[in-house]
Amino acid sequence: MTTELQPTKKATRNYYSYSDTPWSIWNVLYGRRSHRKYDLFKPGRDLVDSLDKTRELACRTRGASLENIAVISDQDRVNELRLALFRSFQGGINSWLSVTKPWAIITVELDAGEMTADRPQLLPRVIMAMEDLVLWLAEQDMGTCWIGGFNDKAITGLLKAGEGRRVPLVIPVGKPVVSPGFNFDTFTAQSMSKRRKPLQKIASVESYSEPYSVPEISRKGFSASSRQGVPELLESIGGNNEKTCGADIDLIVDACLESARVAPSASNSQPWHFVVVRERGNLDKLAGCCGLDRNWKAAFVASGRTGKLISRLLEKPFWMIDVPISMSHISLMAASMECPVDVITDGIDEKAINSLVGLPGDERTVGVIGIK
Ligand SMILES: Cc1cc2nc3c(=O)[nH]c(=O)nc-3n(C[C@H](O)[C@H](O)[C@H](O)COP(=O)(O)O)c2cc1C
Structure with missing residues (x-):
């Protein structure tokens, strides 16, 4: 090769230089990375409300339902879920969850049939809405990490998802321990892991x-x-x-x-x-x-x-x-x-x-x- x-x-090229005006979505796309270490942090009411509004907007735009995406921010439930995710790990990939504390965990919940269908209908819409949230959270200097490496039976049970439902993916949200500056100069050095x-x-x-x-x-x-x-x-x-x-x-x-x-x-x-x-x-x-x-x-x-x-x-x-x-x-x-x-x-x-x-x-x- x-x-x-x-x-x-x-980066393939310096995209910023192609626009006469700030093309700042690049800061978010290049600046976002998976964060697995969070500082202790208590979000203000504004952040929690805005997250909820963005969840509604993303679901509406992508054609997902609000029932498919939940934000868990009650600290007892976050802890319970974090530890269950760590214990139901496959190959130890999520042991980092045993030592760090997100302030929220966003969950995907769907009919089990969506996960086994030849061509899932709702899953891709829900995923696009989730990634919109990930990018919005990066814009707020919040760290996230998609997590799919777990056995979802235990998690689905813990979240009391209804009969025939599954929770295949979650995203913890936390204040990242290191928050890189988002600009083109620091991109190669810091942003993409x-x-x-x-x-x-x-x-x-x-x-x-x-x-x-x-x-x-x-x-x-x-x-x-x-x-x-x-x-x-x-x-x-x-x-x-x-x-x-x-x-x-x-x-x-x-x-x-x-x-x-x-x-x-x-x-x-x-x-x-x-x-x-x-x-x-x-x-x-x-x-x-x-x-x-x-x-x-x-x-x-x-x-x-x-x-x-x-x-x-x-x-x-x-x-x-x-x-x-x-x-x-x-x-x-x-x-x-x-x-x-x-x-x-x-x-x-x-x-x-x-x-x-x-x-x-x-x-x-x-x-x-x-x-x-
Ligand atoms: C669908 C999906 C599932 C993932 N599952 C895990 C996981 O179980 N544990 C983990 O630590 N990272 C997980 N990741 C994060 C990826 O490892 C990460 O996105 C990838 O290495 C690229 O790094 P970056 O996000 O920092 O750019 C997952 C990412 C995606 C999109």
Whole structure:
């Protein structure tokens, strides 16, 4: 493998320099990392209320239900859950929970059938809403860590989830012991805890077999939206934003791919692939496979590999978890450039999309993001 195709901690380019105005969503995307050590901290009423409001907004935007995402902040319950998560560990990966105290734990709760379905419907929507919360919490200088490495029977029982329900994922929230400064200069030194695959390895153009090549893009003529906060971006994804984005389409595509590249994934496995569709005929076919009549200027087919060992061991469909996390990033990034988007994960003709973009046999389409 040539050096440029190896995983790296470096940003693909200095995206900040492409906008005349502050493009500050990058601070959050690059600055977020998994925090596993928290200071003692008592949140103010404002933070707790805002977390609840953002939870409602994220659920509404992504089409999840409030019943799917709960914030547990009662300290006795947080402690009980933290210790149960640590005890139900698989391979000791969550022993850090025995020594640190989050001030809240956010839980995902779903019908058990969602976890075993050939194509879960609600799971990807709930996951996108959870990642929106993770990014909003990073914006508030709060640390989080997705946790999926546990046996959920004990946890589901402890949380008294109803018959036929499961709690497959949780996210502790705490004041991180070290809070890195969020800016481009400190990014390589502090922000990303692990390396990421380069864009050429995770993206293709029109067909899975045609690797994306990072283009030269002019730095002139683009102003990022003045609304860069996660809640504002969510409002614009969910609203009837009929504006059109003035940015060069190469920049839109490249920035969206970069935002996905730096997303968190279980064991940092980055099991995602994105086929960029720009050719008119393919775009029209793709919109048709999503049951839509749209004139997208570009679209991303986001896919993941099924049948991974970790999915079988933990009985969790990680392809429908990791890839939607990256789709939250792509849609927020598009909104930060004032690009209206369609985010579609269900009601699609999956076989037709897989074949349109030439996915290999073990790769499945998780969803499509269309840039209007
Ligand atoms: C679905 C999912 C499950 C995860 N499960 C665990 C876990 O059980 N324990 C843990 O310490 N980290 C867990 N992580 C955190 C990843 O290890 C982390 O996101 C990855 O190494 C990238 O590092 P970063 O988040 O700091 O960028 C999980 C992440 C995701 C997205």
